[in-house]
Amino acid sequence: PICSNGGASCQVSTSALFDRAVKLSHYIHSLSSEMFNEFDEHFTPSRRFLAISGINCHTASLNTPEDKEQARQIQHEDLLNLVLKVLRSWNDPLIHMVSEVQDIREAPDTILWKAVEIEEQTKRLLEGMERIVGRIQPGDLENEIYSPWPGPASVPGDENSRLFAFYNLLHCLRRDSNKIDNYLKLLKCRLIHAGNC
Amino acid sequence: PPGKPKVTSCRSYDKETITCWWEPGSDGGLPTNYTVLYWKENAKTEQECPDYHSSGPYTCYFDKAHTSVWHYYFVYVKARNALGTNVSEVFQFEIGEVVQTHPPRNLSLLYEVESSKVPYLLVSWLPPEKADTKMGWITLQYQVRLKEEKKHVWEEHIVDQQTKLKLFSLNPGEDYVVQVRCKADSKHWSEWSEESYIKIPGSPRQRDMT
Numbered sequence: 340p341i342c343s344n345g346g347a348s349c350q351v352s353t354s355a356l357f358d359r360a361v362k363l364s365h366y367i368h369s370l371s372s373e374m375f376n377e378f379d380e381h382f383t384p385s386r387r388f389l390a391i392s393g394i395n396c397h398t399a400s401l402n403t404p405e406d407k408e409q410a411r412q413i414q415h416e417d418l419l420n421l422v423l424k425v426l427r428s429w430n431d432p433l434i435h436m437v438s439e440v441q442d443i444r445e446a447p448d449t450i451l452w453k454a455v456e457i458e459e460q461t462k463r464l465l466e467g468m469e470r471i472v473g474r475i476q477p478g479d480l481e482n483e484i485y486s487p488w489p490g491p492a493s494v495p496g497d498e499n500s501r502l503f504a505f506y507n508l509l510h511c512l513r514r515d516s517n518k519i520d521n522y523l524k525l526l527k528c529r530l531i532h533a534g535n536c
Numbered sequence: 537p538p539g540k541p542k543v544t545s546c547r548s549y550d551k552e553t554i555t556c557w558w559e560p561g562s563d564g565g566l567p568t569n570y571t572v573l574y575w576k577e578n579a580k581t582e583q584e585c586p587d588y589h590s591s592g593p594y595t596c597y598f599d600k601a602h603t604s605v606w607h608y609y610f611v612y613v614k615a616r617n618a619l620g621t622n623v624s625e626v627f628q629f630e631i632g633e634v635v636q637t638h639p640p641r642n643l644s645l646l647y648e649v650e651s652s653k654v655p656y657l658l659v660s661w662l663p664p665e666k667a668d669t670k671m672g673w674i675t676l677q678y679q680v681r682l683k684e685e686k687k688h689v690w691e692e693h694i695v696d697q698q699t700k701l702k703l704f705s706l707n708p709g710e711d712y713v714v715q716v717r718c719k720a721d722s723k724h725w726s727e728w729s730e731e732s733y734i735k736i737p738g739s740p741r742q743r744d745m746t
Contacts, residue, residue, distance in 0.1 A: 365675060372632075372721055391608055391628055394577060405604040407552055407673050514606050517632055517721065521605075524672020536670050 356471050357527040363464045364523045367457055368516040374453045375513040378506065381445045390503050396511035397488045398428045403518055410525050419472050422522050425515050426465040432488045433458040436508055439491070443505055444498075457512070464519075475530070537620030538568045541613035543627035548635045550666040551605065551674050551720065554598040555591040558613045561622060568617040572596040577608040605631050636724035638664040640678065640699075640716045645734040657734065660700040661716050664726060669697075674720050682714040685733070708738025 382390060401424055404410035410418065437454045440446050491504045528536040539561025546556040560570055572585035574596075585596035596611070609631075613624040640661040649655040659680055663669045669676055680701050681690040695701050706712060712735075715728040 361672070368721065376723070388626070388628060391577075392610075394608060399578075403606075405606060406600065407605075407668070407671070408600065411671075513632075514630070518606060520675075521673060524675070528671050536672075 353471060353474050354531045356467060356474070357523070357531050360464060360467045360471065361520075361523050361527055363460055363467065364516070364520040367460050367464065368513070368520040370453045370457050370460075371509070371513045371516040374450050374457070375509045377447050377450055378445075378509050381447075382506065390506045391510075393503065394507060394510055396507075396514065397432070398425055398511065398515055401425060401428070404522070407525075410522060415526055415529055416476055418522055418526055419468070419475065422519055422526075423465070423468055423472060425519055426461065426468060428488065429461060429512070429515065430465075432508060432512075433461055435488075435491060436505075436512075439501075439505060439508075443502065445502060446505075457516075538563050538566070538615035538617050538622050540622050541570060541615045541624045543572075543611050543613060543624055546609070546611065546627060546629055546634045547724075548603075548631050549637055549664075550668065551631060551635050552600050552666075552668075553603055554609070554631060554634065556596045556598075556611050556627065558594055558596070558624070560594070560613075561615055563615075563617060564619070566617040566619065568615055571614045571616070572611065573614060574609055574611040576604060576610075603631065632721050634724070635674070635720040637667045637674070637676070637718060637720060637726045639726045639729040640664055640718050641729070643714065643716055643729045643732045645714055645732050647734060647736060649737070654704055657703040657706055657712070657736070658700060659703060659714055659716070661729065662699065664718060667720075676718040676720055678716055678718045679725065680714065680716045681728075682712055685711040685713050706736045707741065708736050709740035711735050 379387065401421065403421055403425070404413055404418075413421075433454075437451075437458055440451050440454045491501070491508075528534060541558060541561045543556055543558045546554055548554045556572070558570075558572060560568065572588065573582050574585065575582040586602045587597040587599065588595070590597040590599075598609075607630070608628055610626050610628050612626045615622045640663060642662045644660050646658040646660070647655065648658055659682075661678075663676060667674045667676065675697060677697070678695040678699070680693045680695060682703065683690045684707065693701055693703070711733065714732045714734070715730070717726045717728045719725045
């Protein structure tokens with residue numbers, strides 16, 4: 340049936356919602372990796388070393404699992420809420436990234452399209468995750484403070500620091516999108532396939 | 537002093553552990569001691585390689601307990617002898633950048649001929665050992681290549697996450713060789729799997745002599 344009014348009978352199953360979320364998170368991470376690699380090629384090894392040594396992600400304060408065992412041991416409610424927090428933490432920086440990429444001379448042309456696409460798809464993923472969490476933990480949609488973005492860490496007028504700030508943002512996006520992708524795949528295996536996947 | 541050692545590469549077969557390879561510099565015939573040292577992003581102190589042996593000579597192995605997925609690693613080698621010390625360049629990486637799995641396993645070929653349908657070659661395989669694709673910790677893309685044995689040009693196909701592929705329009709009566717490889721998020725393909733061979737039933741087509 341065509342779900343015009345989204346009636347109960349037409350409701351998308353949680354399994355289908357998870358399938359969509361995992362496809363989206365995989366796609367977002369692939370784009371983020373490509374975008375980072377393209378931009379990274381503009382950095383000489385010495386500048387890259389400096390940039391990496393100064394990596395500082397605004398989501399670092401979120402206590403996220405750092406390996407598979409930690410991710411498996413955490414309660415799925417907590418992992419779901421962590422995914423929501425990380426996604427929400429990227430709302431403002433993605434808006435900034437899209438506007439910033441147009442002003443950075445070193446940014447290859449292909450990066451703008453990816454930045455716009457990532458911003459749009461991340462919004463969709465957040466909406467999907469809020470539906471999933473709403474199903475699994477009704478009434479638990481914490482909208483508390485997540486990890487607010489302090490804004491670009493660059494010195495106005497200093498092109499180099501602006502470049503490093505943008506590099507830092509792309510790097511953190513690649514990292515966090517990989518976290519979200521991994522956590523969602525683990526959650527899908529646990530919640531939809533009861534661990535038998 | 538000793539020659540400059542070098543960290544040559546680091547690799548993770550499963551996105552859960554890491555192995556680094558290193559080379560000593562020249563030692564001028566003097567007994568020289570080598571120490572592999574590393575620090576992780578935002579770490580205050582550096583640490584010594586936790587395991588010099590599990591991955592063989594001139595390696596450093598980071599087991600699960602010493603591996604964080606979303607942290608940068610900075611690895612270098614220090615050489616010391618009676619005349620002084622020398623250190624390698626720092627090799628930096630995040631595990632996602634050095635994931636390179638083992639090749640896929642159990643490549644099998646099956647030529648399917650069903651009366652009403654177009655015949656096809658069913659190529660199937662298993663994910664590489666150690667790679668946890670089931671839980672979703674690693675997501676793999678595969679590349680299948682095949683060619684007629686007597687020819688030199690490979691035909692290549694990309695397969696996303698599936699572990700089988702149907703190939704149509706193969707030449708009857710010809711011998712084919714097939715291989716498959718895979719890669720995770722990083723840019724590094726695995727090595728190619730072992731080769732598998734099959735002869736396509738039927739008699740070879742006559743060459744068009746006109």
